[in-house]
Amino acid sequence: MSKCQIIRPVVDLLDQPEGARQRQLIWGEQVTVKDKQGGWAQIVAAKDGYPGYVPSAALAAAVQTTHWVSAVATHVYTRPDFKSPDLHSLSFGSQVQLLSQGERFSETPDGFIPTPHLSPLELHLKDPVAVAELFLGTPYLWGGNSRLGIDCSGLVQASLLACGLPCPGDSGPQERALGNYAPPNGGNYRRGDLLFWKGHVALVRDCETLVHANAFHMAVALEPLQPAIDRILAQGDGAVTAHKRLL
Known part of the structure; x- marks a missing residue:
C-alpha cells in the first residue's frame, strides 16, 4: 500500500472500475492505494475511510499540503496575475502546498492561487x-x-x-x-x-x-x-x- 493524493480538481470515486459514482474526491485529498490494475487504483480516502476506485492518472505521490481552499471556489493561474491564463478551478476544501505566500497571490507547485482564498490547514471554521x-x-x-x-x-x-x-x-x-x-x-x-x-x-x-x-x-x-x-x-x-x- 502507498500514500497518494488527488491531482484533479474533482474525481469520481467509483464502486468498481468503470462503475457507478459513490462519492467524489477533490484536489489534494490524501488516499491510501491498495492496488493498481489496468489504469485503475483501488483506494481508501483518508478523510473518512471511504473505499472505491479512481483512475490511476488522477493520483500522484503524496506531498505535505500546507493550506486549504476556504473560498467556495478559486482558480489556479499560470502567473501571479488575475489576467494570466487559469489552469484549474478548485473547490472549497481542496488542499495545496504553498511554496511562497504573497499579499495577493501564493505560489504552489501547480500555479498561483489568490492568497485571500487560502487558509492554513490547522485553521478551522466555527459554524x-x-x-x-x-x-x-x-x-x-x-x-x-x-x-x-x-x-x-x-x-x-x-x-x-x-x-x-x-x-x-x-x-x-x-x-x-x-x-x-x-x-x-x-x-x-x-x-x-x-x-x-x-x-x-x-x-x-x-x-x-x-x-x-x-x-x-x-x-x-x-x-x-x-x-x-x-x-x-x-x-x-x-x-x-x-x-x-x-x-
Whole structure:
C-alpha cells in the first residue's frame, strides 16, 4: 500500500472500475492505494475511510499540503496575475502546498492561487451552517462533493470537516456517528442541528429554516423547516428518522 493524493480538481470515486459514482474526491485529498490494475487504483480516502476506485492518472505521490481552499471556489493561474491564463478551478476544501505566500497571490507547485482564498490547514471554521451557506445555489449532484455539484451528505461532510469535526461520507453512517444528543419531542430546533430521513440529511439554519442539498430544488437551498418536513413526507420519502445535536 502507498500514500497518494488527488491531482484533479474533482474525481469520481467509483464502486468498481468503470462503475457507478459513490462519492467524489477533490484536489489534494490524501488516499491510501491498495492496488493498481489496468489504469485503475483501488483506494481508501483518508478523510473518512471511504473505499472505491479512481483512475490511476488522477493520483500522484503524496506531498505535505500546507493550506486549504476556504473560498467556495478559486482558480489556479499560470502567473501571479488575475489576467494570466487559469489552469484549474478548485473547490472549497481542496488542499495545496504553498511554496511562497504573497499579499495577493501564493505560489504552489501547480500555479498561483489568490492568497485571500487560502487558509492554513490547522485553521478551522466555527459554524458548519455558515459553511453550508457558501454552497447555496450549487447544483445537486448525487454523490457530489464539490462546488460543481454536491448532494446532501456531501454538503454536511464539507461543512463539518471545515470546522474540524470528523464526518462520514454518506447520510446513513452520518446518522449513526454524529451527535450524542437528540432533542426531545421532535422540536427545540437550534442552528447546527442535523435532521435525518432515510437517505437524506439537512442542517438546521434556525428554528424555522433548513439548508440542504436536495433533488426537489436540484440545488443547495434554504427551505422553511416544517414545510420541508411535510413535503418530504407527502412525496413518499418518510418521516424524520433522527434529530441530532453536535456538542
